[in-house]
Amino acid sequence: MAHAPLKASDDCKLEILHKHSAFIFDLDGTIWKGTQLIPGASEVLNLLRYQGKRIFFVTNNSTLSRKAFLQKCIGLGLKVNIDEIYNSAYAAAAYLKTKNFQKKVYVIGERGIIEEMHSVGLEAVGGPDDADAKVDYSKGDPYMEVDEEVGAVVVGWDRNINYYKLQYGLTCLLENQDCLFIATNTDARSPLSTNQEWVGGGAMVGALIGASELDPIVVGKPASFLLDVICRTSGLSCSQICVVGDRLDTDILWGNKNGCGTLLVLSGVTSEASMLDSDNKIYPSYFIDSIGDLLSVKEKLSYCTVS
Amino acid sequence: MAHAPLKASDDCKLEILHKHSAFIFDLDGTIWKGTQLIPGASEVLNLLRYQGKRIFFVTNNSTLSRKAFLQKCIGLGLKVNIDEIYNSAYAAAAYLKTKNFQKKVYVIGERGIIEEMHSVGLEAVGGPDDADAKVDYSKGDPYMEVDEEVGAVVVGWDRNINYYKLQYGLTCLLENQDCLFIATNTDARSPLSTNQEWVGGGAMVGALIGASELDPIVVGKPASFLLDVICRTSGLSCSQICVVGDRLDTDILWGNKNGCGTLLVLSGVTSEASMLDSDNKIYPSYFIDSIGDLLSVKEKLSYCTVS
Structure with a gap:
């Protein structure tokens, strides 16, 4: 135009x-x-x-599930049906289902992604469970063991991003065969504050791109x-x-x-x-x-x- | 070729x-x-x-200062002079000096960057001091106050990367006038392990690029x-x-x-x-x-x- x-x-x-x-x-x-x-x-x-x-x-926004967005809509007085709501966490789950994906998912992101994976019957690890996870540096040469069953790393906005999660995600991408790299979205800024610019999911995706030098599949x-x-x-x-x-x-x-x-x-x-x-x-x-x-x-x- | x-x-x-x-x-x-x-x-x-x-x-490698690299060289039996050692943390400090920079530096990175800034007489904040820093979400609308005197954000490899540091760095870049965005380097992988690929400084730089949509000045x-x-x-x-x-x-x-x-x-x-x-x-x-x-x-x- x-x-x-x-x-x-x-x-x-x-x-x-x-x-x-x-x-x-x-x-x-x-x-x-x-x-x-x-x-x-x-x-x-x-x-x-x-x-x-x-x-x-x-x-x-991938931090909440469709159900949680529905509850927010209802709480604000909107008449909305869950089938009318689509978020990027659901998109990641729906994308994997279209590929007939049946392995596990490692999540760099928040609860919404975990819940959407569960809602389509996929097992998801990481996410909030790794919020406080730390690398063990006590051995001279640290080694990251990852679940071999992980076949996709799904990255979204994560307010508990840390080095452990990035390393776990990178290792899955590099060492697990045909592991998919999926970004819920690449928004630079988040809706966290109404009067200031706050870091969005583009940061977490950018971090894993920077470490892996791979291009993600973006679903949002x-x-x-x-x-x-x-x-x-x-x-x-x-x-x-x-x-x-x-x-x-x-x-x-x-x-x-x-x-x-x-x-x-x-x-x-x-x-x-x-x-x-x-x-x-x-x-x-x-x-x-x-x-x-x-x-x-x-x-x-x-x-x-x-x- | x-x-x-x-x-x-x-x-x-x-x-x-x-x-x-x-x-x-x-x-x-x-x-x-x-x-x-x-x-x-x-x-x-x-x-x-x-x-x-x-x-x-x-x-x-920006995690150590030139002095610390000298000590490592000597400890390994090498005869080396400090004037022969250049690392990307020193490069960031030297770059700022060539620009006659006199403001404060916010560091997303490790001790090496802080020490090199000090060695050229610049005040550096963040880095290891913000390893456990958390955003205060208790108010509905979080607000990140940053030091107005920060005139450069220097980003390197950081094994304690977190959302607070990314948000502090982003806010300096967006709200402090003419704030510089400097990357010590963009190496995807780090030398942390000799037998596995580990996340390098390219991840931290990639995260801030993803959030700011700005291009850094790379000095390494x-x-x-x-x-x-x-x-x-x-x-x-x-x-x-x-x-x-x-x-x-x-x-x-x-x-x-x-x-x-x-x-x-x-x-x-x-x-x-x-x-x-x-x-x-x-x-x-x-x-x-x-x-x-x-x-x-x-x-x-x-x-x-x-x-």
């Missing part, structure tokens, strides 16, 4: 809403910030459901994997879907390169200035300040549908 | 020794492995000194910085120098791209098979099994010099 996008007028919002049968929302920065729902989010979701639209939530946004899953299970095609999110390099890039409509909200990571910066090459179809802005066409939309 | 190098015959060894006025040796894998001197290393160094050659030791091999320092202080030109080391992507690449002679030893990281692998594009001028192999021309060399 050669020119900067337009801030969506009411006509644009109506066009977006009429054109798409389904909407995929990012969570952090789009539906909520930290523990606070973004104003209007619940009403917009209800409006879309009333219009017969399909709704999905796709987040790169902007990789197409989760969009393929949604299309396959819902029967939707990408052109019927509008992706709504707050990040250019994940949400909007993901939607654009797969032929979805894209709507940027300025309520999260991306500011209008950074979108319009001459260095930026990723533009959404339209942008709005926040999800609640879609409510400005509520009356017009009802009228159109009923007429 | 289009073709694979030759294993050095005695004539080649004599050519190498006659042609060069100075020799730069890597340490781990070249002079020693772990706590064991490689057989013949001491005799070769003595022979070179007898021939009037200048000798330097350059290592990417294969960056030319330390070679420039050696040439400037010794009056030597690169063509007078032969680099002897065990790694293609640091030692040999470093020598090749700066116009030095290069001699690979197979006593460390690189095997003959990996050098001859079709994927490898980095060839030394010559290779030998181990530094001790140079002793095969000891008699001939003395004869040549005396005659």
Whole structure:
């Protein structure tokens, strides 16, 4: 796209809403910030459901399981079904299932990844259990023994990253035959704080790339994997879907390169200035300040549908 | 170089020794492995000194200071002067001095970096002092306060890497004006074990790249910085120098791209098979099994010099 996008007028919002049968929302920065729902989010979701639209939530956050995200949604008053929630921890588990993977998984990441592996019947080790693990340096030449049954190392955001986990992951990749290197996502920053930039999963993935000199398989946004899953299970095609999110390099890039409509909200990571910066090459179809802005066409939309 | 190098015959060894006025040796894998001197290393160094050659030791290992490396050399029976030792922690300190840097340094790395900063009069924080530092998550929205006087983040191999250090480093880079991002080196693997691949400083650098999306200034091999320092202080030109080391992507690449002679030893990281692998594009001028192999021309060399 050669020119900067337009801030969506009411006509644009109506066009977006009429054109798409389904909407995929990012969570952090789009539906909520930290523990606070973004104003209007619940009403917009209800409006879309009333219009017969399909709704999905796709987040790169791998720290929680789908069940835990569902509980957070419900706790914030949103009416959401677990089949509508996709996160990058689930994506890693779903990816392994598509490969008919049956070995063990070593996790550099948090509980969400472990739980999603269990939910598809895979055995997962590491993760929170290795939060305080230390290398034994008492012998002159340390030696890392790893479980030979580990056939994949899955790396996501990990607030307890340590040298032991990196070494365990590296050893599996180097010594276990055909061991897969899977990144839930490579987001540089995390949604940990609403007023400061905090280290994201891109750091843990970058560390294992730096040590292994291997390229991971990325399953979260902007990789197409989760969009393929949604299309396959819902029967939707990408052109019927509008992706709504707050990040250019994940949400909007993901939607654009797969032929979805894209709507940027300025309520999260991306500011209008950074979108319009001459260095930026990723533009959404339209942008709005926040999800609640879609409510400005509520009356017009009802009228159109009923007429 | 289009073709694979030759294993050095005695004539080649004599050519190498006659042609060069100075020799730069890597340490781990070249002079020693772990706590064991490689057989013949001491005799070769003595022979070179007898021939009037200048000798330097350059290592990417940033965990120790130059003083600590000197002590290790002496402990292993080598006659070495501290001015002959250059490591990547010293390189980071020397680089900052060339920039007339006078602010504080935040260290993601070990004691060697802290000590080298002190030795050039710079204040260094972090490093081993933050080995057990934890983020305070008790407030809903964590906030990382960093010292505004920090003007550089120096990253090297760190066996106590943790989320706090990564976040401190990221915050300095993002919030402190013109904060420098310096990598001592980007070696994927470390010399921690002689019989298994262990995570090197490339992991810590990769983590901060992954979080910041910034490119570091690399001061260790294969960056030319330390070679420039050696040439400037010794009056030597690169063509007078032969680099002897065990790694293609640091030692040999470093020598090749700066116009030095290069001699690979197979006593460390690189095997003959990996050098001859079709994927490898980095060839030394010559290779030998181990530094001790140079002793095969000891008699001939003395004869040549005396005659």
